[in-house]
Structures are given as structure tokens and as C-alpha cells.
Amino acid sequence: MTRKKETKIVILGSYNSGKTTTLENLCNKKTKVEYNGTTIALDYGNIRIDGEKVHIFGSPGQERFEFMREILSRGLDGAILVIDSQKGVTSIDEGIINNLNQMNVPYVVFANKQDLNPETEFKGIGADVNVVPTIATECKGVKDGLDLLYTMIKN
Template sequence: MAEGRLKIVVFGSFNAGKSSFIQALDPRSRHIEATSKESEGATTVAFDFGRLQVGDQAVYLFGTPGQERFEFVRQILSRGMDGAIIVVDATTGVDAMTRHLYGQLKALEVPLVFMANKCDRPGAEPDTIRRDMPGETVHPISAQNGENVRAALDAFVATLVAR
């Protein structure tokens, strides 16, 4: 970790809410997107970038695309990361892509945390994510309306600084 700076990479399945998470933290964040057959709108094809201050730390957030075909982008963005956030759609739960990302990050021994997103929607089950990922920290959030997003990030940054 560079003195006073943290690189945190945001991972998650397609449509989990990674871009919304970063935008909730930094409304001026940058987003590289394209239209997609998989969604009705645009989707991330390279990365998102946001920055903010958390206490004495300048935090740089890099959001990764959620489609399997962008594995190479995730590998590039992962270099030199101080921590990882896995965003999970709490209305659908932990899927195969989330398990794949989790396995890769555990192998890298990088500090990580889960953000159970979309907790403001009917059918959201953050406790299911806690059961599926025993021993891992799971923060219930809503990136769309900003609920608990900053508090969850602040708590994660505090764990990284304490290391």
C-alpha cells in the first residue's frame, strides 16, 4: 500500500451494480461502456474509475466488467490492488461468476469484502450471501439510492489501514 493511497478494485457478476456503487461514492466517476445484447442499455466493457477521500486515505476505485470474456481486463486492473470489493445482487444471490471471482481473490490473498447490493428491492436476501460466504464480511447496500454505501466503504478502508 502506498502511503496515503489505496487502490481498491470492484468485482462482481454482470448487472450486480458495480458501476452504480462507484458512482454513488464519486458522482464524477468515469465509465467506459458500450451497448450490449445482454442488457437493455449499456454495460461496462473496460472499467469504471472513481476517487474519493476516506480519512487520510486517497481511495482509487476501479470497477471491472462482469462478463466472463473480460477476464484479461480484471487481471490487468488487479495488479497492485490493496483490497477488493465483490458486489453481489442480493435479489439473485451468489452465482457461479461470484464464486469464480472469490476463488481468484482468495488465491491472491487480497483483503476483500462483499457488498450485498439492491437491498432496497423486493426479494433481496443479504443473509443468503452471508450463509454462502461464511466468515466473510457482507455489507447490505443499495447503490442505486446510496443507502449504506459510504459507511460500508469506510468500514472496509478502516480494515485496510489497520493492516
């Protein structure tokens, strides 16, 4: 019996950019492993889109967890890069973008914390990349952004 292919999406981005908050707003059932409010292993949740199961993994943002980002990114179908719009693109984000481009994986950028700084154009993000303005704490933009990524993965 062949198992139906399920989709794997990973949420990446720098420390404190809003990855866990984004995942919490996208998924009904979720698990997170945090210490003092920062992700130390992973977040996990799932959601159904068009009847198909989509697994969403949230990565830790701290630099020392590079190994965890690498493990979580194995076999991914698509990625969400969450950027703190106040801080812009960090060196960690640049590394993530390079990896995603090399792996030829579809991704969207969430320009998060729009309530603090309504900036959506960032140095280091190609003009061909979809940038979605989000306020994860208010659940604004995140579902539309996920739908956009899902469409990119399926096409």
C-alpha cells in the first residue's frame, strides 16, 4: 500500500522574529519546546489544506541551533522565512536564503511585526520572492501566506 504524500513545511528565521507565534496561529494542534520563551528544539503543528495533511515544523532562531535547522529542513517541500521587519534581513537569514535557493525549495518571506514597522522591502530579498506582510500576534497575513506557499508547492 502506498502512503499518500504529505506536505512538509519548515518555518525558519532569526532569533525572536515570530516563528513560534506564526506556527501557533496556523495550526490547531501544536507542540513547542521552549526555555525562557525561546525555542530550543522545535515547534510542530499540522493543518489540513484541501483535505491534505500539511506538517509544519518551527525551527529555533538562535545561532547555536544551526544543527537543528539543518535536521528540520531535511525533506522539506517548502519554507516560510519569518523576518522581524524592525531588524530586516540578518546574516542568519542570508544563510537560510542561500540554502533554500541551492536546494531549489519554494519559499515565502513573512515580513512580520508590521505593527511595529510597516516595511516590506528588504535588502537581500530578491525581487522575484513573495513577501507577505504579517502581524503574527494578531493572526494577520499568516494564513494567506501559507496558502500562497501551498499553491507554489503544488504548481
